[in-house]
Amino acid sequence: MNNFQVKLAARPKGMVQKSDFSFERNPRPEAGPGQVLVKILYASLDPAMRGWMNEGDTYIPAIRLGDVVRAGIVGKVISSQHPDFPVGTYITGPLGIQEYAVSDGRNITKINPALAPLSNFLGILGIAGLTAYFAFLGVGKPQAGETVVVSGAAGAVGTVVGQLALLKGCRVVGIAGGPDKCAHLVQNLGFDAAIDYKNEDLSARLKETCPQGVDIYFDNVGGEILDTTLLHVNQKARIVACGAISQYNSTQPYGLKNYFVIITKRVRLEGMIVIDYARQYGEGILQMAQWMQEGKLKTYEHIDQGIEGFYETFMRLFTGDKLGKLILQIAEEE
Ligand SMILES: NC(=O)c1ccc[n+]([C@@H]2O[C@H](COP(=O)([O-])OP(=O)(O)OC[C@H]3O[C@@H](n4cnc5c(N)ncnc54)[C@H](OP(=O)(O)O)[C@@H]3O)[C@@H](O)[C@H]2O)c1
Structure with a gap:
């Protein structure tokens, strides 16, 4: 054997x-x-x-x-x-x-x-879904009517974050690579808009798709996408620092150029690690399984x-x- x-x-x-x-x-x-x-x-x-x-x-x-x-x-x-x-x-x-x-x-x-x-x-009922659940709801603290931008939007965490934001009555814009993923976010998941960071001008599209500015940025990728999104956040915006996949294989880490926005706009940028919520996993799994059964989460x-x-x-x-x-x-x- x-x-x-x-x-x-x-x-x-x-x-x-x-x-x-x-x-x-x-x-x-x-x-x-x-x-x-x-x-x-x-x-x-x-x-x-x-x-x-x-x-x-x-x-x-x-x-x-x-x-x-x-x-x-x-x-x-x-x-x-x-x-x-x-x-x-x-x-x-x-x-x-x-x-x-x-x-x-x-x-x-x-x-x-x-x-x-x-x-x-x-x-969705594992680490990825639980990360989205506790990071977005617990750290992001969304309010109905707010504008949420999520990067890595067509991935495991991002897909759930976007849907939770819709469930909470937010306007949701996803950032993902390629036209197919962007079409999927809007057509299958109901995102209000999606930005193809590989083929579109991210800053111009953020301005266009977030006319009221960004209240919550859920960051899965770090690097240049985080830096550019900083230029579009509102006063008292929350940035959920969940991941930085653009940097994981990088031998020269990207340095933020727009850091000062965090000060001038009184932004709260908070990191989260899902294992800190281990005692509440059961609660998160049951809630999301229920939303899935009700057809509210795909x-x-x-x-x-x-x-x-x-x-x-x-x-x-x-x-x-x-x-x-x-x-x-x-x-x-x-
Ligand atoms: N803090 C925590 O406790 C915690 C827990 C779980 C996950 N995370 C983090 O959450 C993030 C998402 O994780 P996941 O499991 O949901 O992965 P995922 O989004 O399902 O897969 C990774 C995606 O990242 C995108 N990507 C890859 N290289 C990129 C780059 N250079 N720039 C921009 N996007 C890039 C790709 O999508 P495109 O085709 O759109 O480029 C890829 O499909 C990761 O950063 C991960 O480390 C954190």
């Missing part, structure tokens, strides 16, 4: 290379006393994984060289010596890019497959099959060649 595993072989310099990983077939582990053996079905591919590959700890420890690449997964318990997780239990947790993993139960959580399709627990996923294709799928995060939440299916659901 084999266990295919993807391990970190080298710390990427700039853009991630395939040679930064090793692809190994190792013996399948077994559950010992107090442990479970999990068959991994889906893995979540997240921009944050790129940061964990760097030297040095951030809000969580870096992945050690030679370790399995850390990733959130959904899996099924197939052998158990743990009373809380009998065989057949579906779980989620950071068990990494591999076919099987052993857990002592402390880093996994049960999920209810009756609530939604299993892959949704890595997307979800889009790009699912690639096969652990061997990990690198090619992971790269979609940086090329943008995907819509919604990026997921790698590692095994078939039975």
Whole structure:
């Protein structure tokens, strides 16, 4: 019995290379006393994984060289010596890019497959959706009638932020790469407007699509898009600093030129890390599952099959060649 595993072989310099990983077939582990053996079905591919590959700890420890690449997964318990997780239990947790993993139960959580399709627990009902929920509602504090701009708008977090903003009665403008993603945001998700940052003049389009100025900017990308959007914010605007994917592979970080706007416009720019809300995850999942069932929230996923294709799928995060939440299916659901 084999266990295919993807391990970190080298710390990427700039853009991630395939040679930064090793692809190994190792013996399948077994559950010992107090442990479970999990068959991994889906893995979540997240921009944050790129940061964990760097030297040095951030809000969580870096992945050690030679370790399995850390990733959130959904899996099924197939052998158990743990009373809380009998065989057949579906779980989620950071068990990494591999076919099987052993857990002592402390880093996994049960999920209810009756609530939604299993892959949704890595997307809208997983870290991405929970980030959108707690960051936008908790940090952004939207009020009906306000103008919200979200970057990375056609991605896992951005798609949910935009829909939550609509639910709260805001005017919503998304920033995304390419005409197809922009059309999707307006036609399928009901955004008021979308800006194609790859082909349009961002500043001119922000002026045009946000005639009352920007009250909340939900930033998933950082860099030049953040800098340009700063020029369009209103007095007392809130900027939710959620991510900075434009910088994750950069060897020369972008320096903000319009920083002074934060002072003159009395802007509140606040960073957030979703794990700070871990105790409230259950509440967020139930609320969003209810909104999904009521047809108020839609979800889009790009699912690639096969652990061997990990690198090619992971790269979609940086090329943008995907819509919604990026997921790698590692095994078939039975
Ligand atoms: N703070 C937290 O706790 C937390 C938790 C989860 C995620 N995040 C952050 O939230 C952000 C979104 O995460 P996600 O999971 O929803 O990823 P995602 O948006 O589903 O995927 C990444 C998207 O980023 C866009 N992108 C890639 N390179 C870019 C660049 N140079 N400039 C502008 N856009 C670029 C691409 O879309 P286009 O085709 O539109 O370019 C790509 O599809 C990331 O920065 C992530 O690190 C933070």
